[in-house]
Amino acid sequence: MSAVQQETTVTANPTADAESRATRLMKRRSRVRFYEIVIWLAAIAAYFVLPSKMLILTEIAILALFAVSLDLVLGFAGIVSLGHTAFFGFGAYIAGLLALHFIAEPVIGLIVAGILSGVLGLLTSFLILRGSDLTRLMTTLGIGLMMAELANQMAWLTGGADGLSGFSLNPVLGLFEFDLFGKTGYLYCLAVLFIGTMIMRRIAFSPFGLSLKAIKGNPMRAAMIAVPARKRIVTAYTIAAVFAGMAGALLAQTTSFVSPDVLAFHRSADVLLVLVIGGTGYLYGGIFGAVLFTLVKDWLSVVTPQYWMFYIGLILVVLVLIGRDRLARWIEYLPERFSKSKEEGR
């Protein structure tokens, strides 16, 4: 805008003008981007334009929330995890069990599942504080596998390999009944994704969010400006677990079914892949990635039903070969006009 004009006033009186300008410059970083509005409008439009695609849209919304939650630890704090589905699956089982035995109100089930997943996240967060990326990958992988095995062994509670079924949910908030076509389910998931993303967005521009990025960017310097890294990582991991658990709960509630597959390793890998595709550290990477990943997966499984996993693997290999660094910055390779606004968002 009037950058030149600002520049001249600054030279005239560096201190006084720099101050009022500073808050404006700081606010500029957190203002709503054009692409954000587009993506939410598109998501609502999809409800009207693609009435027969509710199930895949719901799947995308759930995966997106799951990915956005992982972005908080991976993209912001720089903590790698191969076991994020531990929280997704845990949330799904909690939601399923609640609906089966206690309360069929989806929103209450969602919140309880989120809180309990957060507790699990808090308890396991201490395991990821020590060691390098490699140890963290192994630890988180281990947590994920242990959860899967627990669900499998505790058949009296979880239904074992058969999973949990035979539960149905009351209308959302007593108003919107789940229908056969999944229309309510999609809007419900979309609403939760929206609220979740907005909460994460607030966190992203808070001092806390900034400190997470500092820990990722340069842990040694972060310590030298008094950032208590361990405390911050524990908090971020817990929040991420809450939202991952909610994503799992959404899956259980919209499908009225919880299978042991919610804790399967491939889910942890998928959600990482989603972030690799969409880009990390600006939240919407999880959403873009979820859309692309689900569409590509869906398309491949139609085109080549037997070998689609091969192509997913191939895409992963290519993405990794191109390089993690360039991937995280794929937006910069777009033409200037598109990249400008997103660029600042990170």
Place this chain on the structure above:
Amino acid sequence: MSDIVLETRNLKRYFGAFLATNDVSLKVERGARHALIGPNGAGKTTLINLLTGVLPPSEGQVFLEGEDITSMASFRRVKRGLTRTFQINQLFSEFTPLETVALAIAEREGVGHNLWRSIAGYGKVVDEAATLLARFGLASVMAERTVILPYGKQRLLEIALAFASKPRVLLLDEPAAGVPEDERHEVLSIVSDLPADVTVLLIEHDMDLVFSFANRISVLVAGALFTEGTVAEISADPRVKAVYLGENA
């Protein structure tokens, strides 16, 4: 008589078999402008790393205001007023200088854990950050990404960032390295303008700077404390000259 603010006792640090810090017992008085000099490889940076907790010592202790901080985490030492700059810039490449400094101030003010309010909402923090940046001549670039700034500007940000924590003991590891010649004295004059009770420990190769800035000098050679004294004593000491001429002539 003396009020010792920072002290090491028999500090040792091995890297494998190599003794990088050899039995250093150093005392720094409150308000001192204390310089640490020595030829390349004398272990100056290692000593700073031991003082700030970047590295744990193999043996010995570190005291800050009489309290044993040998095993205290770095961020807690900063909270107690001990901070530093790095010889090689350690910045957040994707942050703007404004965000970088504002975060440091937010942490100092104890609001760094707030995850609900935007950092832009902390008007005082942001304004203080802007004022500090302006003092270091960074007002015009405060909203640029750090990674694209020229080296000299990054260097100034490195030093400004240490100021943001309002240290009571400031360790400067070759602050003038990479700063253009004509701006060096300006940087050091900002450091000199610190309140009299703020203690500064300076590592520097530029002897003119050291002699104009410091009131006390310790000489480190091969990891061990070689000698210590006032500027007049050290500049007149033939042994110090020999050590330096032998190395960097």
